[in-house]
Amino acid sequence: MLYVLYAFIAGAVSAFAFEPVAWWPLMLVAIAALCELIDRTKSLRRSLALGFAFGFGQFAISLNWIATSFTYQSNMPAWLGWVAVIVLSLYLALYPAIAAGLAWRFGRDDRVVLVCVLGGGWAITEWLRGSMFTGFPWNPAAAALAPTPLIGVTPLVGTYGMSALVVLLGGAIWLEYYKKWLPLVVILAIAVFLWVLPSSAVPPDPLTVRNVRIVQPNIGQQDKWRPGFEEEAARRLATLSGPPTGVPRLLLWPEAAVTEPLEDARTDGHQAMALFERTRAASLLGPSDVLLTGGIAIGSNDGVRVDSAANSIFAIAPGGRVIGRYDKAHLVPYGEYLPMRPLLSAIGLSRLAPGDFDFTPGPGPRTIDLGGQWGKVGFALCYEIIFSGHVVDWQDRPGFIFNPSNDAWFGRWGPPQHLAQARLRAAEEGLPVLRATPTGISAVVDARGNVVKQIGWRQAGVIDAVLPPAANAPPLFARFGNSIPIFWAFVLIAAGIVLGRKRR
Template sequence: MTEPTQVLGAASGAVRSRETAGRLALAAILGVAHTQAFAPHTWWWLQLLSLAGLCALLARAPRPRDAAATGYAFGLGWFLSGIWWLYISMHVYGEMPAWMASLAVLLFVLYLSLYPALAAAAWHWLGTRLRPPARAAPAVPTAAAALLLPLAFGALWGLSEWLRGVVFTGFPWLSGGYAHTDGPLAGYAPLVGVYGIGALSAACAALLTAAAGTLGAGRDGRRTGLVALASALALPLAGAALVPLAWTQPAGQPIRVRLLQGNVPQDMKFEPVGVQRSLELYRDLITAAPTDLVVTPETAFPLILQDLPVDIAIAIRDYVQHSGSTVLFGAAGADSPTDFTNSVFGLGPETAQLYRYNKHHLVPFGEFIPFGFHWFVNMMKMPLGDFRRGGLDQPALPVHGIHVAPNICYEDLFGEEIAQTLRDQAVPANVLANVTNLAWFGDTIALDQHLQISRMRALETRRPMLRATNTGMTAVVLPDGTVAQRLPTFTVGTLVATVQGMQGLTPYVRWGNAPLLTACLALALLAFWRARRRT
């Protein structure tokens, strides 16, 4: 190789390196912007713009592995800025060494970022085969191709989000659809759930990118761009038209509820002084006034039920008998000296015996210990770190003719499981109730994000969601996903409300994720078939 050629090759390599670094940095920034679309903000439109920017970067990546790296950088920005608060639970309250807690969060983010990287690589491979070559004249895809490729991006993105929600028990926190609880795409929730909304959002973003890239490419380009733009606008407009549909009907009479928030600091909750404070505090809050239903947070009584002091148990029993109220309270269950459950227990005029619901979807490392990771959990100060899971077929709690289905903390992250429970119950619950303790995560965006998750469950099932939390956010969410009432965070209080139960099953409750996954797989396979034919 001659010296001028070597110089030109080195210069070209330096340019490519700068381009790659710039693309990855911009992808990470777009990932951070993507996080801002979620609670505590209501900037659902920012998700469309950030994903559209990602699509533009992927289209310019030279190879699928470069696209994968771009999607990976997007994921790093997304998850580092969105779930950093896990560090607080491990280090501040779990007392894990700071270096280990930081490393654990980083490794987890590195794992989660594999999913957008996978979708990005697959879509780039399709794009290089479905787009006409640059030497073609004109280099404008047909209207059909202009729609297929963006829709394939939505399908691949939706499938990757679903995989993130099921592999290794799943972690679908910040799944794309949650950003749209206040947007027009929320109208699709009773039909396709949170993963479907995420897939539609990604498709809208890709359609916007396709429109921007073809509108200026002559007459054919304008026609193709207009088709893509019209499709991008049609999806949210159709969603907005679906928003007013009720899907479910009122069941029985409204019930009066009291949702309790004790604000017990996490660092003392399981200490002897904290246990005593919780016992006395929740005894007093429960028995303060008659109502139809009282709900406490998760492990409001931070001990095993069998260890509940007799005077506390008698106080609750007498309150129920004299007031006709039903009480749903959190405590640990024990069926043997080594068999524990994270549970809620219910007592009321319609319960022949003590009602019990055992948490089904347990938190890895917090409520069950994966094989080979006891050393990791032993680095944290964790009470009862290995629970037994309950089933999905547990009955609801009867309250004055209304049935209330509890779920505990992290469980309301899994809408498909709540949907399955509802359709499998002999009498589907009319009201959902999430009891949780987010004190583990301090005063962070985790509280806002979890409330947004509960709002999506209300939208999917078209049922009210009651939330009783230790430090916040205690709230009543209506079937249309709006927050009717909410207590201030980090205060002791009782939220008093009247709630109307609902009956009937939405399409999402009836069929879960099956229709969405079938549609996404069909679209992806069609795109791959077309790509193979063009190869």
């Protein structure tokens, strides 16, 4: 039982490796401690308990921002937010438990084998965590090292492959304690090789100067949907956007920057109101400008009742003309729709986001050609950016990704963690990512995952920048997706099993 407590403490310590604390060496130390605990345990059941306790400690601390989101929904008590954090963490902890169980099962007699299987198992279980039951891959182990040069590994092996590398590094540090120095040398050599290999993928200068302006109006969740606040929001967006400059620019607003529908299939004045909102926004555009903004689209079959609603991104040209629309595909359970609505609504639960109806999911990744000098753009709306391998239409590769989000209800820890994962997507896909959020952190991320410019949390401001170029060619991960890390994860596990049998 004492070992389980130690595993919980190690997992809780590892949570501080993620943003906003970002003491990334803690992740390696925590993994090393987990390896020692697994090595000392005497049964599969206890090893599963160790992995479960480690995961529970990590998730319960690092996902504290979820509790904050409940404070913005007056229909539910704030304490329910911490219940949600605990329940979710109990579920998510099952995945590191499986990895720890595999490591003990095949590596209980050989420490090198234990580390290999733990690394491979960690990658596979993180992938499963991002896939099962709509998926929640928030804070993979790789995210802890996103601010380090190791982010250069992700174009080749993806986020889950990088997570395996993180676990292998932590395990190699543990092996060093037992005077097994060779694994650490080999893993570091592989890491350096993978980091150097893709370093020349992005040209130093863009061929075409494309000016972008990202607007962060600092509109909190407590004000965003307040009746009558839409005029103040429009004023802030207009002031920060500024008048046309005569130089073509791409103007970027956050998720649901306009709270009134920008497209509405209902008659009786609703379509006219939507046109008014688009025209008001487009009044800030010059003749060659384009606005990308989050907004709501309302569907109606009879022109009277609301039959569907989409959380969308609109591409708006001068005059309010819509030249493209992306509908969010990966909706947030309890945020944008209420699962088992008849049952849960009957006991008083509701969506965290305001509204009486659930959003309808879109078809998935889509590329829209903005024309002119802007070219093609892909979209990841809010937390869609955390899904490795699911943010780009591989049949129609864009030149950059727009990631508007509303992190205003994510507390202090959520926004920087969200940005770290956006950096991983940029590096994986070899595409720059432009983030626009109402309260931060808005940013320009280049195709290597480096933050070029950003606006801090709870600040109003703009980012004026030149759109970074995409990679010369799609990186290996952008071509083959998560088949790469899953393949190498199974290779690691298989190699560990074979090595263990030969030594026995």
